[in-house]
Amino acid sequence: MSSGKCSGHLASKRITVRARRLTFQLVRSTILPQHEFRRGWADAGRIMVSVLEIQNLHVSYWWREGVPRPALAGVSLSLLPGEILGVLGESGSGKSTLAAAVVRLLPPNGHITGGAILFEGKDLLRSKPEELRQIRGARIALIFQEPSLALHPTMRAGEQVRQVLAAHGSPGKRALNERTRQVFAAVFPEEADRLSQSYPHQLSGGQRQRVLIAQAIACRPCVIIADEPTASLDPTTQMEILGLFRTLREKLGLAMIFITHNPALLVGFADRVLVLYGGRVVEWGPAATVLGSPRHPYTKALFQSIPQSFDESESRRKAKLPAIAGDSSLSSLPREGCCFEPRCAERMAICRGREPALVNVSETHKVSCYKYES
Ligand SMILES: Nc1ncnc2c1ncn2[C@@H]1O[C@H](COP(=O)(O)OP(=O)(O)OP(=O)(O)O)[C@@H](O)[C@H]1O
Ligand code: SF4
Ligand SMILES: [Mg+2]
Numbered sequence: 001m002s003s004g005k006c007s008g009h010l011a012s013k014r015i016t017v018r019a020r021r022l023t024f025q026l027v028r029s030t031i032l033p034q035h036e037f038r039r040g041w042a043d044a045g046r047i048m049v050s051v052l053e054i055q056n057l058h059v060s061y062w063w064r065e066g067v068p069r070p071a072l073a074g075v076s077l078s079l080l081p082g083e084i085l086g087v088l089g090e091s092g093s094g095k096s097t098l099a100a101a102v103v104r105l106l107p108p109n110g111h112i113t114g115g116a117i118l119f120e121g122k123d124l125l126r127s128k129p130e131e132l133r134q135i136r137g138a139r140i141a142l143i144f145q146e147p148s149l150a151l152h153p154t155m156r157a158g159e160q161v162r163q164v165l166a167a168h169g170s171p172g173k174r175a176l177n178e179r180t181r182q183v184f185a186a187v188f189p190e191e192a193d194r195l196s197q198s199y200p201h202q203l204s205g206g207q208r209q210r211v212l213i214a215q216a217i218a219c220r221p222c223v224i225i226a227d228e229p230t231a232s233l234d235p236t237t238q239m240e241i242l243g244l245f246r247t248l249r250e251k252l253g254l255a256m257i258f259i260t261h262n263p264a265l266l267v268g269f270a271d272r273v274l275v276l277y278g279g280r281v282v283e284w285g286p287a288a289t290v291l292g293s294p295r296h297p298y299t300k301a302l303f304q305s306i307p308q309s310f311d312e313s314e315s316r317r318k319a320k321l322p323a324i325a326g327d328s329s330l331s332s333l334p335r336e337g338c339c340f341e342p343r344c345a346e347r348m349a350i351c352r353g354r355e356p357a358l359v360n361v362s363e364t365h366k367v368s369c370y371k372y373e374s
Pocket of ligand 1: 261329
């Protein structure tokens with residue numbers, strides 16, 4: 001992971017032996033996965049502290065009939081400086097709700113009903129509207145799911161980036177133009193000037209996505225939350241955008257929550273992966289472990305239902321992909337027990353009892369399933 005400006009003032013500091021011991025206990029118990037902790041500890045007394053931490057977050061949407069429907073039910077996660085955290089889940093699992101809740105941009109009928117969102121030592125759920133306005137875009141940037149809806153259709157791309165900069169301070173016209181030019185050059189190494197003069201309809205999907213990324217990095221944020229930023233792009237352009245994110249992470253020291261329904265995109269890209277199902281974390285751990293040896297029955301089924309690589313045998317490629325049977329909508333989730341129980345191929349009688357806890361199956365890998373509870 002890189003050490004950018006965020007990690008500079010948030011992540012690392014020298015501490016005395018006594019303070020180290022106290023911090024050890026605190027960090028070990030509440031913030032860091034063990035492998036990150038050990039690495040930080042071994043690094044000449046420098047420890048890594050989460051740049052963003054979500055604790056037991058509950059979000060519900062109120063429908064016309066006045067009944068709240070929970071979309072997130074107790075989601076917790078931590079994001080380390082410079083880390084790429086992949087959030088994986090099928091449609092309706094609560095990925096966009098999570099993204100919008102962090103920056104407090106839920107639709108009017110969406111309400112956070114519990115939990116905490118800690119950023120730079122503050123709980124964003126207790127922040128005043130003006131504080132939130134300053135954090136949004138400038139310190140935490142959100143890239144929306146659909147680039148064609150997120151851009152203004154009649155405004156040149158460069159102007160859209162310039163307006164983001166202007167909204168977070170007015171350094172003067174010349175400085176504003178220069179910063180816009182720099183930001184454009186970072187996302188469009190070639191033809192930055194021409195593309196900044198283009199309207200969204202004159203850009204390809206990949207180029208529009210780059211304009212959104214330019215808006216996101218314009219104010220040098222600490223954290224970027226990218227909600228399915230490559231969903232509408234072809235595989236080559238998807239890889240280009242992932243490459244751009246990697247470069248920006250290295251250069252700017254950004255931490256990123258990368259939301260997707262496609263596990264293949266996270267291979268070799270994410271540091272850790274968190275799997276959401278029915279608004280709950282069902283699996284979480286280092287990317288190589290979760291993607292290479294998934295343990296939760298949902299994660300395993302999810303991976304079996306995606307096409308494998310092109311060098312597979314002809315017969316396997318022609319075989320029908322197994323879909324996960326059953327309905328994943330919120331209304332079909334059971335009221336008690338494991339939320340995946342109605343669709344789980346490995347369910348047991350006990351699974352209808354209480355909800356399984358998120359337990360460690362290794363030092364760094366957590367799963368919420370009765371199969372792993374002792
Ligand atoms: N404005 C809303 N009003 C009521 N329910 C909503 C609203 N927005 C989302 N939901 C519900 O919340 C749940 C989670 O939705 P969300 O958009 O977070 O899922 P998602 O994982 O991002 O899905 P996708 O992959 O399709 O984007 C869904 O059941 C959805 O129907
Ligand atoms: S708790 Fe039971 S139903 Fe839920 S995923 Fe595990 S085995 Fe399947
Ligand atoms: Mg979504």
